Amino acid sequence: MGTTNNSISATAIRVEHVTRHYQMGATVVRAANDVNMRIRTGEFVALLGSSGSGKSTLLNLMAGLDRPTSGAIFAHDRNLAEMNSQELAQHRSHTIGIVFQAFNLLPRMTLEENVELPLRLAEVNRAERTARVREAVERVRLGTRLTHRPTELSGGEQQRAALARALVNRPTILLADEPTGNLDSATGDEIMLLLKEINENLGMTIVMVTHERPRAERFAHRMIVMKDGKVVSDEPKQS
Amino acid sequence: MKARDLAELAGRNLREALLRNSLTTLGIGVGVASLVAMLSLGVGLQNLAQDRLARTGLFDAVFVTPKSAFAEMGQVSRAARDQIVTPLDEDARKRLAQLPNVVAVYPDIRFPTEIHYDGKPYATVVTGVAPYSRNDGTFDGMHGNFFSGADANEAILQIDLAKQLSDQPDSLIGKDVILRYAERRPLPASETSQSPNTGKPQTANGNPSPSNSEGEDSQDQGFSIVTKELTLRVVGIIETEPAGGFGAFGRGGLLIPLQAAETLRAAQSNDLRDLLRGTARRNTYESLTVRVNDPQRVKDVEDAVKKLDFGAFSLIDASRSLSLVFAVFDLFLGIFGSLALVVASLGIINTLVMAILERRREIGILKALGAGDRDVRRLFFVEAGAMGLLGGILGVAIGWLIGHAINFGTNVYLRGRQLPSISVTAVPWWMVALAIIFSILVSLAAGIYPAARAARLDPVEALRYE
Numbered sequence: 001m002g003t004t005n006n007s008i009s010a011t012a013i014r015v016e017h018v019t020r021h022y023q024m025g026a027t028v029v030r031a032a033n034d035v036n037m038r039i040r041t042g043e044f045v046a047l048l049g050s051s052g053s054g055k056s057t058l059l060n061l062m063a064g065l066d067r068p069t070s071g072a073i074f075a076h077d078r079n080l081a082e083m084n085s086q087e088l089a090q091h092r093s094h095t096i097g098i099v100f101q102a103f104n105l106l107p108r109m110t111l112e113e114n115v116e117l118p119l120r121l122a123e124v125n126r127a128e129r130t131a132r133v134r135e136a137v138e139r140v141r142l143g144t145r146l147t148h149r150p151t152e153l154s155g156g157e158q159q160r161a162a163l164a165r166a167l168v169n170r171p172t173i174l175l176a177d178e179p180t181g182n183l184d185s186a187t188g189d190e191i192m193l194l195l196k197e198i199n200e201n202l203g204m205t206i207v208m209v210t211h212e213r214p215r216a217e218r219f220a221h222r223m224i225v226m227k228d229g230k231v232v233s234d235e236p237k238q239s
Numbered sequence: 240m241k242a243r244d245l246a247e248l249a250g251r252n253l254r255e256a257l258l259r260n261s262l263t264t265l266g267i268g269v270g271v272a273s274l275v276a277m278l279s280l281g282v283g284l285q286n287l288a289q290d291r292l293a294r295t296g297l298f299d300a301v302f303v304t305p306k307s308a309f310a311e312m313g314q315v316s317r318a319a320r321d322q323i324v325t326p327l328d329e330d331a332r333k334r335l336a337q338l339p340n341v342v343a344v345y346p347d348i349r350f351p352t353e354i355h356y357d358g359k360p361y362a363t364v365v366t367g368v369a370p371y372s373r374n375d376g377t378f379d380g381m382h383g384n385f386f387s388g389a390d391a392n393e394a395i396l397q398i399d400l401a402k403q404l405s406d407q408p409d410s411l412i413g414k415d416v417i418l419r420y421a422e423r424r425p426l427p428a429s430e431t432s433q434s435p436n437t438g439k440p441q442t443a444n445g446n447p448s449p450s451n452s453e454g455e456d457s458q459d460q461g462f463s464i465v466t467k468e469l470t471l472r473v474v475g476i477i478e479t480e481p482a483g484g485f486g487a488f489g490r491g492g493l494l495i496p497l498q499a500a501e502t503l504r505a506a507q508s509n510d511l512r513d514l515l516r517g518t519a520r521r522n523t524y525e526s527l528t529v530r531v532n533d534p535q536r537v538k539d540v541e542d543a544v545k546k547l548d549f550g551a552f553s554l555i556d557a558s559r560s561l562s563l564v565f566a567v568f569d570l571f572l573g574i575f576g577s578l579a580l581v582v583a584s585l586g587i588i589n590t591l592v593m594a595i596l597e598r599r600r601e602i603g604i605l606k607a608l609g610a611g612d613r614d615v616r617r618l619f620f621v622e623a624g625a626m627g628l629l630g631g632i633l634g635v636a637i638g639w640l641i642g643h644a645i646n647f648g649t650n651v652y653l654r655g656r657q658l659p660s661i662s663v664t665a666v667p668w669w670m671v672a673l674a675i676i677f678s679i680l681v682s683l684a685a686g687i688y689p690a691a692r693a694a695r696l697d698p699v700e701a702l703r704y705e
Binding site: 060063065066089092098100104106108109117118122123165 | 241605608610611612702
C-alpha cells in the first residue's frame with residue numbers, strides 16, 4: 001500500500017495555479033486563489049489557516065468533490081480537472097480516503113456496515129469484503145464494536161470508525177478535514193497517533209486540514225499555511 | 240454498485256421512513272387496485288358475454304350445407320341444380336370431422352312429433368342433442384341428469400313442455416313418455432317411382448336412366464312413412480332454451496341423444512325435397528354443424544370447408560365486432576382505472592423529493608465515498624421501482640378482492656331475483672402481470688425527476704447540510 005517515509009520522492013498531489021471562486025449574490029468569493037503546491041508520496045502534510053482561508057476548499061478539490069474554476073490538480077499525474085463525474089467518483093473510490101470533522105457515519109448502519117459501504121460502491125466481491133472490513137477495523141482497534149451503531153460509540157470511536165471506512169478501499173492518499181475538531185484533547189491525540197501510524201506503517205500520503213498548529217507541528221512532516229485563499233507559507237517540520 | 244447491494248441499500252432506505260413509504264406504496268396499491276378492478280370488470284363482462292354467446296352455438300361453429308343450398312333461394316336452372324356434385328352425406332361428414340381444429344360434426348335433427356304422457360297427447364318438436372353439448376354449459380343447472388349414453392332411450396324435457404305435462408315438473412324425472420313419430424322407410428326395390436319431371440324411371444343417384452325400358456335398373460326413389468312409437472325415460476328437465484346453432488332457435492321441448500335421434504330415421508323437412516330431386520336414397524343431410532375448438536379458428540375452418548366444395552356460414556364477423564366493442568370498452572375502463580395510479584405516482588414524486596431533502600447529507604457522504612451520479616440515480620430508481628412493485632402486488636390483491644366483492648354483490652342480487660349465479664369480473668394472469676409491470680413503469684417514471692435531482696446534488700453542499 002505505498003512506500004515508507006524513507007522513500008518520499010514521487011508526487012502524490014500536484015496543485016498548479018488553482019483558483020476556486022464562488023458567486024454569492026453580487027460578490028465573488030475567492031476561496032482559492034492561484035494556489036500551487038506539490039505533495040510527495042508518503043508525506044504527512046498539515047494545511048493550516050483560520051476559518052475561510054481556503055484550506056477545506058483545497059481539500060475538496062484534491063478529493064474530487066469540487067472542481068477548480070481554473071488551474072489543474074494532479075493526483076498521481078492524473079488531472080482531476082479533466083475528469084468527468086464518473087471518473088471523479090472512481091478517483092474518490094480508489095485513490096482517496098476521506099475523514100471529516102463530523103465523522104459522517106450513517107446512523108442507521110452498524111459500524112461494520114458503515115466501513116463496508118465504500119467496498120459496496122467499489123463493487124468489491126462480497127467474500128473479500130468481510131476480510132477487508134475486519135482488517136480496517138482491527139487497524140483502528142474497534143474489532144469488538146462491529147455491530148454497534150454510531151450513536152452507541154463515543155466521539156473518538158466514531159472518528160476511528162470513519163478512519164477505518166476511509167482506509168478500507170486501500171487508498172494511496174488520505175484526506176482529513178479537521179479530524180480532531182469535534183474531539184477532546186486526549187481523544188484527538190489518539191486519532192493523530194493513529195494517522196501517524198497509518199502514514200508510517202502504510203506509507204500513505206496524508207493531507208490534514210487543521211487549525212491546531214501545535215498538533216500539526218507534532219505529527220505532520222510539513223505545514224502549509226493558507227490565508228485568504230493563498231498559500232502564505234510552506235515549511236517542513238522543525239526537527 | 241452491484242444490483243444486490245443497490246437493492247439492499249434501497250430496502251434499508253425504504254424501511255427507514257417506513258410509515259411514509261408504506262402510505263405511498265398503499266397509494267400506488269389503491270391506484271393499481273382501481274385499474275385491476277376496472278379491467279377485471281371489463282374482462283369479466285366480456286367473458287360473460289362470450290360465454291353466453293358461445294352457449295348459443297353460434298360463435299364456435301360453422302354451418303355446412305350443400306354448396307348450392309343458398310343459391311337455390313332464387314330461381315335456378317335445371318343445369319345449375321345438377322351441379323350439386325358433392326352431397327352432404329356420411330362420407331362428407333367424416334371428411335369434415337378430419338379437418339384441423341374441428342371437435343365435432345353433427346347433423347341438425349329436428350322433427351315435429353307428438354308425445355303421450357298419462358294417456359294424453361302433447362305436440363312438440365324433438366331435437367337431437369350432441370354429446371358435445373354436455374360440457375358447453377347449456378345443461379348447467381338442469382334438474383336431473385344428462386343422458387346416460389349416446390343412444391340411450393332417454394329424454395330431457397324443456398320446462399315449458401314439462402309444465403304442460405305436470406304441475407310439478409320435477410316429478411316427471413324417472414317417468415316414461417311415449418314418443419310417436421313418423422319413420423321414413425325406403426320402398427322395396429320393385430316399387431319403381433317415376434322421375435318427377437319426366438315421368439321416366441331414375442337410378443339411385445337421381446339422374447335419368449340411360450334406358451327407357453321400365454323396370455330396368457329400377458332402384459326406387461321413394462319411401463313410405465310409418466308411424467312408430469318409442470318409450471323414453473325422462474332423466475332431466477332444463478329451464479333454459481338449449482340453442483343448437485344457426486337455424487336452431489325455437490327448437491323443441493323434447494331432447495334426446497343425437498345418436499338415438501339418428502337411428503329413428505324420422506321424416507324431416509328435407510325429405511320431400513330429396514324425393515323430388517332424386518336423392519332420397521342417399522341419406523344426405525340438410526345441414527351439418529361443425530364445432531370448432533376455438534372461436535378464433537372459425538374462419539380457418541370455414542375456409543377449409545369451402546375448399547371441400549360445401550357451402551359454409553359462420554357468425555365470426557359478429558364475434559369480431561363483439562371483441563372490438565369490448566376492446567374499446569376495456570381501453571376506456573383502463574384509462575379511468577389508470578387515473579388513480581397517475582395520482583398515486585405524484586405521491587411517489589413527493590415521497591422521493593422529501594427523501595432527497597432528508598437524505599441530502601447521506602447522498603453527500605455516498606458521493607464522498609465513491610458513489611457516482613449514476614449510483615445515486617439508480618438508488619432512487621430502485622426505491623421508486625420497489626414501491627411500484629410492492630404497490631402493484633398490493634393493488635392486484637386489493638383489485639382481486641374488489642372483483643370478488645362485486646361478484647358476491649351481483650350474485651346476492653341475482654339470487655334475490657331467482658336468477659342463476661354469474662361471474663362479472665375476472666383477473667386473468669396476464670392482467671396480474673400487466674398491472675404489476677405497469678405499476679413499476681409508472682413508479683419509475685415518477686422517480687425520474689427525484690432521481691435526477693438527487694444525482695445532481697453537489698457533494699460539497701450536501702456534506703455541509705445539517
